[in-house]
Amino acid sequence: MRKFDTKVQDLKYKVLREVARHAFEDRLAESFIDIPDIIVVGNKPTMRCCVYKEKAIVAERIKLAMGGDKNNPNVIEVIDIACEECPMGGFTVSDACRGCIAHRCEEVCKRGAIYFDHNQKAHIDKDKCVDCGQCAKVCPYSAIVNIKRPCEIACKVKAIGMNENRSVSIQNDKCTACGACVYQCPFGAIMDKSYIVDVVELIKQSNHNQNYKLYAVVAPSVSSQFSYAKLGQVISGVKKLGFFHVVEAALGADMVAMTEAKELSEKGFLTSSCCPAFVDYVRKEFPEMAEHISDNLSPMATIAKYIKETTPNAKVVFIGPCTAKKMEFQREEVRPYIDSVITFEELQALIDSRDIDLTTLGEDVLDNASYYGRIFARSGGLSDAVREALKEQGLEDFEFNPISCDGIEACRLALRKASRGNLPNNFIEGMACVGGCIGGAGCVTHEERDKNEVDKYGEEAFEKTIQDAISVLK
Numbered sequence: 242m243r244k245f246d247t248k249v250q251d252l253k254y255k256v257l258r259e260v261a262r263h264a265f266e267d268r269l270a271e272s273f274i275d276i277p278d279i280i281v282v283g284n285k286p287t288m289r290c291c292v293y294k295e296k297a298i299v300a301e302r303i304k305l306a307m308g309g310d311k312n313n314p315n316v317i318e319v320i321d322i323a324c325e326e327c328p329m330g331g332f333t334v335s336d337a338c339r340g341c342i343a344h345r346c347e348e349v350c351k352r353g354a355i356y357f358d359h360n361q362k363a364h365i366d367k368d369k370c371v372d373c374g375q376c377a378k379v380c381p382y383s384a385i386v387n388i389k390r391p392c393e394i395a396c397k398v399k400a401i402g403m404n405e406n407r408s409v410s411i412q413n414d415k416c417t418a419c420g421a422c423v424y425q426c427p428f429g430a431i432m433d434k435s436y437i438v439d440v441v442e443l444i445k446q447s448n449h450n451q452n453y454k455l456y457a458v459v460a461p462s463v464s465s466q467f468s469y470a471k472l473g474q475v476i477s478g479v480k481k482l483g484f485f486h487v488v489e490a491a492l493g494a495d496m497v498a499m500t501e502a503k504e505l506s507e508k509g510f511l512t513s514s515c516c517p518a519f520v521d522y523v524r525k526e527f528p529e530m531a532e533h534i535s536d537n538l539s540p541m542a543t544i545a546k547y548i549k550e551t552t553p554n555a556k557v558v559f560i561g562p563c564t565a566k567k568m569e570f571q572r573e574e575v576r577p578y579i580d581s582v583i584t585f586e587e588l589q590a591l592i593d594s595r596d597i598d599l600t601t602l603g604e605d606v607l608d609n610a611s612y613y614g615r616i617f618a619r620s621g622g623l624s625d626a627v628r629e630a631l632k633e634q635g636l637e638d639f640e641f642n643p644i645s646c647d648g649i650e651a652c653r654l655a656l657r658k659a660s661r662g663n664l665p666n667n668f669i670e671g672m673a674c675v676g677g678c679i680g681g682a683g684c685v686t687h688e689e690r691d692k693n694e695v696d697k698y699g700e701e702a703f704e705k706t707i708q709d710a711i712s713v714l715k
Contacts, residue, residue, distance in 0.1 A: 244469070244589060246687050249429035252288070255280050256299060257437055257590035260306040264441040265594060269307075276303055298323045302432065309434035315413045316434045316567040317423060324408040324430035327390045331372045334363045337384035346376035346385060395425035397649040398522060415525060417518040419649070419673045420564030420682025433564040433682070437591060439581045443556055444483040453554040454485040458544055459607070460561030461491040461618040462679045464698040466585045468686065473604025478592050479560070480605060490561065491610030493544030494617040494626065495710040497537050502630035504535055505668055506639045512656075512669040513623055515539050516678075517569035519652055519671030527656045538575065540617060541566060545578035547714060556580045560588050562681025565673065584683025608703045611710035615699035619692040620647040620677040623670045626707070633708050643668040648675040 245251050259276045263269040277296035289295045301320045304310075309318050340361035347355040347363070354369035355376060363384075365376070377385040392409055393401045400415035401422060409431065411422075422431045447455045457479050467475045476487050497515065505511045514520055514535035524531050538546065545557040559566055559582045570579035583591070592599065613629050616622030624643035631639055644666040646652040652671045658664040674680040679695060680687075704710040 244685060245586075248288075249427070250424075250586065252280070252299075252429060253302065253432065254586060254590050254593075256302045256306050257435060257587055258594045260303060260435075261437050261441055261591050261594035264438045265445070269438065273303055273307070274300075294322070298429075302429075305432045306435045307438055308436065313413075315411060315416055316418050316564060317411055317416060317420065318432060318434060319409050319411060320430050320432060321406070321408045323428055324426075327428070330388055330390050330393065330403065331367065331370060332365060332374060332377055332385055332387050334365055335384050335386050337382050338362050338380075339382055339384070341381065343381070345379040345381070349375045349379050351375075391425045391427055392422035392431055395421040397421070397653075398526070417521040417525070417649075417673060418565040418568045419518040421674070423564065424682045424687060433567065433584070435583070435587055436567065436581045437583055437587050440558055440583055440587075440591065443558060443580060447483060447485075447556065449483065450485040453556050454552055455483065456545075456548050456552075456555055456557045457484040457487045458490050458493070458541060458548075458557055458559045459487055460541075460559075460563070460678060461489060461494070461610070461615040461695070461698065462562050462681065462684070463560070463585065463607075464615075464618075465679060465694055466562075466685045467589070467599065470599035470602075471604055472607065474599045474602045476605040476607045477602040478597050478599045479588070481597055481602065482591060482595060484558075487605070487607060488544060488548065489607060489609040489614070490540045490544060490559070491614035491617060492710060492714075493540035493542070493547075493614075494623075495611050495614035495707045496543050496547070496714075497540050498613060498623070498626035498630040498707055499634065499711065501535050501537050502627045502634060502636065504537065505627065505641075506631065506636045508533075510659075510667045511535050512659075513671055515617065515623055516565070516672050516674075517563070518565035518673035519646075519649075521565070521568070522649060522652060522673065523656065523671070526653070527660055530656055530660055533659075538578075539569065540614075541569070542575045542578050549578050558583065560585065562678055562684045563674075564682045584681075585685045586683050589685055609710070609713075610702055611704040611707050612696075612699035612702045613707050614710060615702055616695055618678045619695040620672050620675075621645040621670070621692070622677065622695065624668065627668065630707055633706060641668065642666045643670055645670045645672075647672055647677070649673050 277299040280299045281295045286292050352369045354366045398415050400412045402410045404410040423433050479487050512533050514537050541559045548555050566582045570582045613626035624645050644655050646655050655669050
């Protein structure tokens with residue numbers, strides 16, 4: 242049964258599964274060094290030059306699966322030993338160079354980085370080149386091309402660079418932990434830290450929910466994740482792991498929609514606070530706009546706050562598609578409400594570490610939220626929910642003019658206009674991942690998803706209005 246898109250994802254999953262299995266069996270500290278031999282079987286390499294290198298890389302993955310570098314505040318890390326197969330990057334002379342005598346490339350280069358071989362073919366001295374691209378502009382054959390690494394292309398906030406060894410380095414002051422580089426790296430050299438061991442400990446220490454009740458808050462995009470099983474079976478599987486109850490983050494979205502709509506009507510202009518990568522991007526790249534970020538906590542934190550306030554000693558784990566949530570839950574204003582975060586990839590590993598076959602389970606129910614809360618999972622859903630919330634609160638007279646930004650590049654354009662006073666809209670819905678949360682880096686599969694599928698899941702909600710959904714909380 243194929244569960245993942247790529248072999249990189251499958252390798253990541255196998256490591257996470259074995260780490261979780263060893264943690265459940267109380268033997269991780271003593272036998273984690275044996276895991277590479279479980280993952281890399283036999284003497285014939287299947288991924289790298291030799292099995293010794295394969296096992297060395299798996300060992301580095303195990304470290305990240307166990308929480309990674311504690312001195313690195315970022316949840317996205319680079320496995321240096323795995324990052325060496327990509328081209329050096331930057332401007333390169335291709336075979337299209339005809340060895341012409343004009344030498345325009347040489348004339349335009351102010352760094353003296355262009356030199357020629359005995360056939361008069363041009364070459365670029367990488368120690369001198371600054372990747373200005375002037376040579377590429379003047380080449381009559383378009384023979385000079387800019388080769389970018391997949392991770393660099395994926396990173397829309399320009400946080401990817403190279404260190405002195407020509408391996409990838411991540412600039413933490415720019416990185417928003419969106420995880421786009423994690424999924425796009427063809428060699429799996431970039432990986433998000435995992436807190437799966439912490440979740441295992443939360444499950445074990447709850448003592449079958451006798452010491453405290455352990456809640457799972459799941460993102461609405463769960464509906465499209467485990468295609469081989471029914472959603473109700475997935476919910477049963479989460480409970481079989483040891484969770485007391487499974488709550489929709491979409492119920493928190495309903496709560497946020499109501500308060501954010503009211504806040505917008507009072508302030509007149511607002512940017513959303515639901516996507517942690519977007520919020521981080523605003524604070525880092527457009528600090529002058531930070532005052533306009535909604536005062537609301539995200540749906541994840543909002544519903545977790547309610548659980549903690551109404552259930553003594555409760556513990557809460559968020560499960561979703563988002564690597565940036567692993568940064569968000571560590572923020573001072575969120576930390577009291579969320580005890581840990583795992584992705585859907587990690588949930589699959591957790592389930593399989595206990596040998597739970599979802600397809601054999603009965604179907605439990607997940608029906609806490611409204612249609613509007615559930616459609617937060619796709620781009621434009623938040624704006625639709627705020628519009629409905631304005632209506633339900635009798636604020637129809639407020640002139641609501643939102644802009645839904647699908648991906649960081651769209652966010653950048655809207656924020657730039659707003660910072661200059663040129664944006665006609667009064668509400669910026671920012672989603673760092675293209676498509677919204679359904680495009681998150683921590684998804685089990687990354688195939689293109691239709692927003693209509695999200696809407697269909699929303700329409701299955703028992704509660705049809707936001708007021709109906711949040712009324713059960715009173």
